[in-house]
Amino acid sequence: MLKAERHNYIKTKLAEQHRVSTIELALDLGISEDSIRRDLNKLHEKGALEKVYGGAIPITEKNKSVFDIVITNEDKKKKIGYKALSLLHDGQVIIMSGGTTNLVFSKLIPTMLKATIYTYSLPIAMQLSQYPNIDLIFIGGKMQKNAMVTIGIDVLQVLSKIKADICFMGVSSIDIKQGLTEEGYEVSVVKKAMIESSDKVIAMFTSDKLNTKKAHVVCDLSKLDTIVTDLDPEEIKLEEFKKSGVSII
Amino acid sequence: MLKAERHNYIKTKLAEQHRVSTIELALDLGISEDSIRRDLNKLHEKGALEKVYGGAIPITEKNKSVFDIVITNEDKKKKIGYKALSLLHDGQVIIMSGGTTNLVFSKLIPTMLKATIYTYSLPIAMQLSQYPNIDLIFIGGKMQKNAMVTIGIDVLQVLSKIKADICFMGVSSIDIKQGLTEEGYEVSVVKKAMIESSDKVIAMFTSDKLNTKKAHVVCDLSKLDTIVTDLDPEEIKLEEFKKSGVSII
DNA sequence: TCGAATAACGCAAAATAACGCATAATATTA
DNA sequence: TAATATTATGCGTTATTTTGCGTTATTCGA
Structure with missing residues (x-):
């Protein structure tokens, strides 16, 4: 070694x-x-x-920059990101949730993609701000500290006025019965709103999120159009999800 | 082979x-x-x-992350930041503009400060999101790519509804006759709105900005309450500004 | 303050890398 | 094709780096 x-x-x-x-x-x-x-x-x-x-x-917070974002399972998340690229097209209106999976995905986006992207995550907005042909709109509001995303009524209001083609949603927990769930209530509400505003909903998550639940329901599986994971789509673990009619890549 | x-x-x-x-x-x-x-x-x-x-x-992909923000004259900006700390008090409602001077200032804020801070700069919001007792509100809108700040009508609308105690404003150019000026029109408009929404206006800049002008006027010196620079307040270069009635620290 | 655990130091052995060189392989030219 | 230049390869040797061990120093908690 x-x-x-x-x-x-x-x-x-x-x-x-x-x-x-x-x-x-x-x-x-x-x-x-x-x-x-x-x-x-x-x-x-x-x-x-x-x-x-x-x-x-870990390094004490003094020297630790808030800009050093630790990404766990980066390899798996890259795999997910590469798969999700196939869903991107010029001219789309996109909503992106927060989370490190989406952050990794953001880094993989083709440099010249033309799109309009709404997001409420600070790190993802910073990442996307480097793309010359992306119209980036940040959804303002009260900041949820640790996750570095905005939440609350302001976010909901903006989301309610958007009509997006597709939304890429990072997922905390997913379960065949409960569907998508979140730890925080406010985040769950925001995600509900995201879903309502999008024609297509893409759920992206690493396989360790499979068959876990949290306190606050976001939606059931029927709301999802596509699931992107690090697993092979034919994997047995995904069998049940496939049956529910969601497309899996 | x-x-x-x-x-x-x-x-x-x-x-x-x-x-x-x-x-x-x-x-x-x-x-x-x-x-x-x-x-x-x-x-x-x-x-x-x-x-x-x-x-x-594999090569370590440390190659120029968007999160690595280059800060020029960091020492001077720290000096400014330390001086500006004296203007902070618990319970204030604060507006912070973008810019690296404000970013450095953000890092110096006492950990336990209780305040409500509005900002429209991504890096500053990320920095401030680490403070447990700060209510942080991000002002959303269209992103100005390079500066990583939001601009446009949405920002103005939010600002018009705020009444802040104090606003810390990074300054691109300052001149005894022209007052504060900005390179970009949209940023100048946002800064005007900031000033209107604040009881007190603090202008923070390194001495190299002194006596320079840009295309778009923000305000004249009479709108400013305090100037914070890296120079000694008694410095001759600041004489003229002092005469105009602005307090200098 | 003592005793146990952990860390630092110095060192020699082992592993790996760099160097110089002769030779083999390949390309170039007449 | 033969002669020649160029490049690549392997080997012996010498440097460098890494490692584990014995020893000594430091830290921690009772």
């Missing part, structure tokens, strides 16, 4: 678990604690983490 | 597995490690991969 691989492993584990221990890492990777310590020191120097007695923790 | 073929093989394998090892490649391709190393060096020079001890990994 290359050193660079180890470094990636450590960074990923740290992002997921918010802490790593020297001993665990040595065991995980099958090398001596000394080497792990050397790795941690290197990563510390590079500012990728903060070393503490017994292991390491 | 041609060298070009080998290079392709390496690139493909790297794309698939996110790592290649020198030894493995030598085995795969049935040639000496030396040649593999030479290949890797070539590919490294061409920027196709990153060479590491024991093999190679």
Whole structure:
């Protein structure tokens, strides 16, 4: 195993678990604690983490820029993004929800795409602002802090006046019976509004969201036109969804 | 096997597995490690991969993310920011314009400040979204690409309905006769609206903006309450401004 | 303050890379 | 086609990097 691989492993584990221990890492990777310590020191120097007695923790918020957005499962999300590209066409009016899956997707959009895109996510708006031929409209309102999206009545009002061709929706939880659900009430309301304003609804999510539920219902599966996941469309896990009439790519 | 073929093989394998090892490649391709190393060096020079001890990994895509905002004269802007902190109080309703000076200022705001802040700048909103006690409202509208701010009628409409205590305004150009001016018409209109909606107007700019003009007028000096620069308030360059009745810190 | 856990240090062995060079393979030219 | 220039390859050697271990220093919690 290359050193660079180890470094990636450590960074990923740290992002997921918010802490790593020297001993665990040595065991995980099958090398001596000394080497792990050397790795941690290197990563510390590079500012990728903060070393503490017994292991390491994520960098303290002081130096951590809000602009460094951690994307988990980036590979899977890229897979989803590439598949979703086939749904894009010049001239579309698009609504994009927040979430890192959509953020990754945004980075993959062809440079010259001509489209009008509405979004209420700060990171996605920043990303999309680099495309010369995209008319970008940010839907303002009260900011939901952690997710960096706007919510509330202002958002609903704007959405109610839009008629979009397609909406790309990041999904927190999806279940064959409950349909789409969200942790936060306000976000669930916004997503409902998105769906009402769009001719087509695309749900994008990594396979770990499958068959999970949260408190607030967004819609049932019948509202969805297409599901995009990192899995093969023929995968058994998706069988049930296919039966419900949603197209799966 | 041609060298070009080998290079392709390496690139493909790297794309698939996110790592290649020198030894493995030598085995795969049935040639000496030396040649593999030479290949890797070539590919490294061409920027196709990153060479590491024991093999190679994909190039780190740190290439100019939209989230890497370049801040010129950061030191001066910090100076300005620290001075401006004295104008902040709990409970204020604040409007913040865009610009890197305000972005730097945003980073310096005390963690626990209680306030309501309106902004129409994406980077500033992202920065402010980390403060737990700030009610943050993003003013939506059409995005001005390069500056990452919203502009247009929607912004004006929202601004017209706000009554803020104070507005922190980044300044493109300031001149004793012309007052504040902007390069873009639309931004100048938005700034006019900001001023109308605020009890107090704070102009913040680095000294290189002094005595410069742009095409579109925002307001004359009489509209300003306070000027914050990196200079000493007693500096001769600021003499004229002081005479016009603006307070300078 | 002590004892256990963890980290840092120095070092030698192992792994990997770079260098120089002779030779083989390939391309170029007459 | 033969002669020649150019490039690529493998090998022996020498540098560099990485690693694990023994030892010593530091940190942590009781």
